[in-house]
Amino acid sequence: MERALRTAAIGGIALAIWQSTHAHGPSAAVITVAFDASPSAVVRDSLAAHRKAGADVRWSARTNQPLAASAERRAEPDGAVTLVVVASSDVIVNDGAAADTLRRATTGAKFEIPAPSHDVGITSGGMRAYVTVPAAAPTRSVLVLGHASWESKFTIAALEEDGWHVDARITVAPGADMRQGAVTSFASLDTARYAAVVLLDSTATLDGAALERFVRSGGGVVMAADAAPARRAAALAVGVAGTLRRAPITFDASQPLASLAFRPLDGVRADASVLERRGAAAAVAARRIGLGRVLQFGYTDLWRWRLQGGDDALAAHRAWWTRAVSAVAFQQTPSPFSSRSPEGAPLARLASALGAPTVGAAPFRGSQPLPPWLMPLLLLILLGEWGSRRLRGAR
Amino acid sequence: MGGALVSDFTFCTVQYDSGDWDSAPLVPANLIDSVARYTSIRVAPTGVMVPLSSPDLFKYPLAYLTGHLPVRFSDTERRTLAEYCRRGGLLFVDDHNHDIDGVFHKTCTEELTRAVGPLHAVPNTHALYDCFFKFEDGPPATSHELNGWGDNLVHKQLLAIERNGRLAVLYSNKDYSSEWSFHPDNKRFYSVDNTRFGVNVVVYALTR
Numbered sequence A: 001m002e003r004a005l006r007t008a009a010i011g012g013i014a015l016a017i018w019q020s021t022h023a024h025g026p027s028a029a030v031i032t033v034a035f036d037a038s039p040s041a042v043v044r045d046s047l048a049a050h051r052k053a054g055a056d057v058r059w060s061a062r063t064n065q066p067l068a069a070s071a072e073r074r075a076e077p078d079g080a081v082t083l084v085v086v087a088s089s090d091v092i093v094n095d096g097a098a099a100d101t102l103r104r105a106t107t108g109a110k111f112e113i114p115a116p117s118h119d120v121g122i123t124s125g126g127m128r129a130y131v132t133v134p135a136a137a138p139t140r141s142v143l144v145l146g147h148a149s150w151e152s153k154f155t156i157a158a159l160e161e162d163g164w165h166v167d168a169r170i171t172v173a174p175g176a177d178m179r180q181g182a183v184t185s186f187a188s189l190d191t192a193r194y195a196a197v198v199l200l201d202s203t204a205t206l207d208g209a210a211l212e213r214f215v216r217s218g219g220g221v222v223m224a225a226d227a228a229p230a231r232r233a234a235a236l237a238v239g240v241a242g243t244l245r246r247a248p249i250t251f252d253a254s255q256p257l258a259s260l261a262f263r264p265l266d267g268v269r270a271d272a273s274v275l276e277r278r279g280a281a282a283a284v285a286a287r288r289i290g291l292g293r294v295l296q297f298g299y300t301d302l303w304r305w306r307l308q309g310g311d312d313a314l315a316a317h318r319a320w321w322t323r324a325v326s327a328v329a330f331q332q333t334p335s336p337f338s339s340r341s342p343e344g345a346p347l348a349r350l351a352s353a354l355g356a357p358t359v360g361a362a363p364f365r366g367s368q369p370l371p372p373w374l375m376p377l378l379l380l381i382l383l384g385e386w387g388s389r390r391l392r393g394a395r
Numbered sequence B: 001m002g003g004a005l006v007s008d009f010t011f012c013t014v015q016y017d018s019g020d021w022d023s024a025p026l027v028p029a030n031l032i033d034s035v036a037r038y039t040s041i042r043v044a045p046t047g048v049m050v051p052l053s054s055p056d057l058f059k060y061p062l063a064y065l066t067g068h069l070p071v072r073f074s075d076t077e078r079r080t081l082a083e084y085c086r087r088g089g090l091l092f093v094d095d096h097n098h099d100i101d102g103v104f105h106k107t108c109t110e111e112l113t114r115a116v117g118p119l120h121a122v123p124n125t126h127a128l129y130d131c132f133f134k135f136e137d138g139p140p141a142t143s144h145e146l147n148g149w150g151d152n153l154v155h156k157q158l159l160a161i162e163r164n165g166r167l168a169v170l171y172s173n174k175d176y177s178s179e180w181s182f183h184p185d186n187k188r189f190y191s192v193d194n195t196r197f198g199v200n201v202v203v204y205a206l207t208r
Helices: A042-053 A152-162 A208-216 A303-308 A313-328 A344-356 A373-395 B002-005 B027-037 B055-059 B075-086 B101-115 B184-187 B196-207
Strands: A016-019 A030-035 A056-061 A068-071 A081-087 A093-094 A110-111 A120-124 A127-131 A141-147 A166-173 A176-178 A194-199 A220-222 A272-278 A281-289 A292-297 B012-015 B048-051 B063-066 B089-097 B157-162 B166-172
Touching: A030 A042, A042 A056, A042 A344, A056 A344, A068 A120, A068 A127, A081 A120, A141 A152, A152 A166, A152 A303, A152 A313, A152 B196, A166 B196, A194 A208, A194 A313, A208 A220, A208 A281, A208 A292, A220 A313, A281 A313, A292 A313, A303 A313, A303 B055, B027 B063, B027 B184, B027 B196, B048 B055, B055 B075, B063 B196, B075 B089, B075 B101, B075 B157, B075 B166, B089 B101, B089 B196, B101 B166
Parallel strands: A030 A056, A141 A166, A141 A194, A194 A220, A220 A292, B012 B048, B012 B063, B063 B089, B089 B166
Antiparallel strands: A016 A030, A068 A081, A081 A110, A093 A120, A120 A127, A166 A176, A272 A281, A281 A292, B157 B166
16 A cells, blocks of 8 residues: 655645554554654644554654743743743744744743744744733732832832732821722732832831731732831831931932942841842742742832933832732732643653654655665676776786 | 932922922921921921932922923923822922912923923812812912902812823912911911922822
């Protein structure tokens, strides 16, 4: 039985598919395939159909280079995705935008993809794989607590301008708060409503037990150094705010964070990680408590960055706050049924459809077998040449 | 200025090259007194005067500007003001003439429109009117309005320019500069402190 599958007609993905010349019975055939690129679903399914019809399908892949990728949607309002790819050659990422986006990297790379709406395709060394982007979870609010100050105002502004929904409770006078949003009491402080709480100073009105319960259940806390002395927040603090180091007289726009007053984080807890240093002192550190996380920073008057920084200060200040909040924000676990990618791991799917690859499969040598008369002809020519040389010597 | 001092609220009066920027010298001390009297906001005991063209303006996210005379901003003043508002600063302008036909109003609104954008009326339900003291009818009338001075009008609304949903310029024709221009000790002679709306402007600026 002879059947030929023309690779060009099915997308040119398989380098060669050919049928062996020997049959095993009236309906059985051996189909041997060598791939030099990941096969399309059409090729894979057609081979699987042959297999189910009784054909002995053997396959091997020359380019089974390791290619691993993971996509994690950041807990930010814009739904940006962090894509980590590990490959043994250059990588091209197609994030599904109207115009394909090509990003090259050798071996491993991390990409930031703004809000992809589709699965992300990755090509490396002939292998093409897709990674399913977790569905964007509904964004929870951020609760900002502090006293009436420029820091409170511009923290709320930065987060709102970056897309966060912000509730706030800002102390203006004893017994008088400015309330923004639905915040009424700390009984409503749970991860169903809030992703994170920002504590800006020690005057923030808070219920320490409710806050700790919130963190242990997965919520996040961003704590300014000035908030650490608050008795009720001390249990959550990553470190102890040290002595204030005053800001330089002039604000250096090229080094905005170095131009701010600063309280070093002393005595960072053993279970915490220092994320950023200023000189030898810890400037930003974080720790995990239960299912949640707490991030503490030593900078004070971050609002000055926005007002007195360089041309990009407005965006940089917003981005800093978004990074701080998203680093600890509650993230809903994506549903295991949210995977939409049909081609997530092409080799694994191929093995699932066709069985394990054939060890020592016949290497690719062309699309047609050699004619049976070719070998005797070559031998005859060789014999003639040999005889000619022998006869020439006999004269 | 360095260190913790920048955390405090410091009342800032804007100097500009044209006009009489210093026409209400008692207002800063009076409002500083009111903010300290009614709230727990950390407030610097003295105000500052900063040229509109100076980068120092960006140290003070709330600034107060007033005058009687024609206003013409220089190019530098215009650029600085536009950038100040873009970054989140709030300029509170009060027409010391309380006269919509007056030269200050005509020229200052022109300059503000040119530098930042067109002014629009602030609804009397705005957060400005209930962020601390409650003003159910919008901006409180001044004695100068009620006495029929200036343009002989009681101005029902303030004007504003917004950026990102927040006030960037707040403009008043009500002459709060005259209304609040008295020594803080004299508050005891008032049955209702008329600087309470000034406290609201400060609280709004610090919280919204």
